[in-house]
Amino acid sequence: xxxxxxxxxxxxxxxxxxxxxxxxxxxxxxxxxxxxxxxxxxxxxxxxxxxxxxxxxxxxxxxxxxxxxxxxxxxxxxxxxxxxxxxxxxxxxxxxxxxxxxxxxxxxxxxxxxxxxxxxxxxxxxxxxxxxxxxxxxxxxxxxxxxxxxxxxxxxxxxxxxxxxxxxxxxxxxxxxxxxxxxxxxxxxxxxxxxxxxxxxxxxxxxxxxxxxxxxxxxxxxxxxxxxxxxxxxxxxxxxxxxxxxxxxxxxxxxxxxxxxxxxxxxxxxxxxxxxxxxxxxxxxxxxxxxxxxxxxxxxxxxxxxxxxxxxx
Amino acid sequence: xxxxxxxxxxxxxxxxxxxxxxxxxxxxxxxxxxxxxxxxxxxx
Numbered sequence: 521x522x523x524x525x526x527x528x529x530x531x532x533x534x535x536x537x538x539x540x541x542x543x544x545x546x547x548x549x550x551x552x553x554x555x556x557x558x559x560x561x562x563x564x565x566x567x568x569x570x571x572x573x574x575x576x577x578x579x580x581x582x583x584x585x586x587x588x589x590x591x592x593x594x595x596x597x598x599x600x601x602x603x604x605x606x607x608x609x610x611x612x613x614x615x616x617x618x619x620x621x622x623x624x625x626x627x628x629x630x631x632x633x634x635x636x637x638x639x640x641x642x643x644x645x646x647x648x649x650x651x652x653x654x655x656x657x658x659x660x661x662x663x664x665x666x667x668x669x670x671x672x673x674x675x676x677x678x679x680x681x682x683x684x685x686x687x688x689x690x691x692x693x694x695x696x697x698x699x700x701x702x703x704x705x706x707x708x709x710x711x712x713x714x715x716x717x718x719x720x721x722x723x724x725x726x727x728x729x730x731x732x733x734x735x736x737x738x739x740x741x742x743x744x745x746x747x748x749x750x751x752x753x754x755x756x757x758x759x760x761x762x763x764x765x766x767x768x769x770x771x772x773x774x775x776x777x778x779x780x781x782x783x784x785x786x787x788x789x790x791x792x793x794x795x796x797x798x799x800x801x802x803x804x805x806x807x808x809x810x811x812x813x814x815x816x817x818x819x820x821x822x823x824x825x826x827x828x829x830x831x832x833x
Numbered sequence: 834x835x836x837x838x839x840x841x842x843x844x845x846x847x848x849x850x851x852x853x854x855x856x857x858x859x860x861x862x863x864x865x866x867x868x869x870x871x872x873x874x875x876x877x
Binding site: 537538540574576580583635639643 | 845861864867871
């Protein structure tokens, strides 16, 4: 296993003037769209619970949260440019393909981080801004610079960064983070390991090549599958168990049960599949995206319905 | 000496930076207006 030097310049890169779209790519637009979606659900949840932020400020706050997420993506790409250049999945990112120089990406990420936190502080409150700053720090420094290359638990702990946006959004609208906000956090947190490890099973040779200690290439395929199954069980059970306490209504409960059962079934199939069966892993990976979308979409629909029935809105 | 396409990219980038700064200023202006509106509405 060869460990590349963190942030070493990728060899053979010809730097040329970048296009604006190359900078947009640095923000990881697909991750940003997931952040916007989960954060919007957090905001709706906060309004249902009596949050009072004017809607215009909520929209600007959502924009600030998405820019913050994009900024942390740019910092991650700057730090990981050396391994991105070697891995098949990431070789065409703006820095390894030579479109954006690394230091410019770092400056871009830092400036956007500062602006997003400042904007959120102005549009909502300091609690939300502080949480956003912590999220960016956690993703860029704790996950990217430290955990990712240090431990096979990298994405378990690092998953906290991806799970925080609905909490930040809830805080922006309500000025507090009640247990329901942390329940949304826990759902994404428990979802992250089975989601990423399913992909890592397929891409383990890529991670092996660059020396990133992902679970499959450190503890092996069988151990990874066992842990995927354990997390899937925990996730499906947790998503259902929180409903009676007040997260979501009957639609959410129905979606959580139906998709949860299927999620566990796919994880079990992967557990029992013959060694090297990439199809089962990719099936679980694909469904995991649908699963998270389904849960949050159900919460969004129920939240909007509840708001529409409130007379003062 | 910069090539034509490099010049074009640089000018696109300058325009994007100008657009970004303008958007940020407009956002701060809007936040200020909305905050004033909210506090006037609340009687404070």
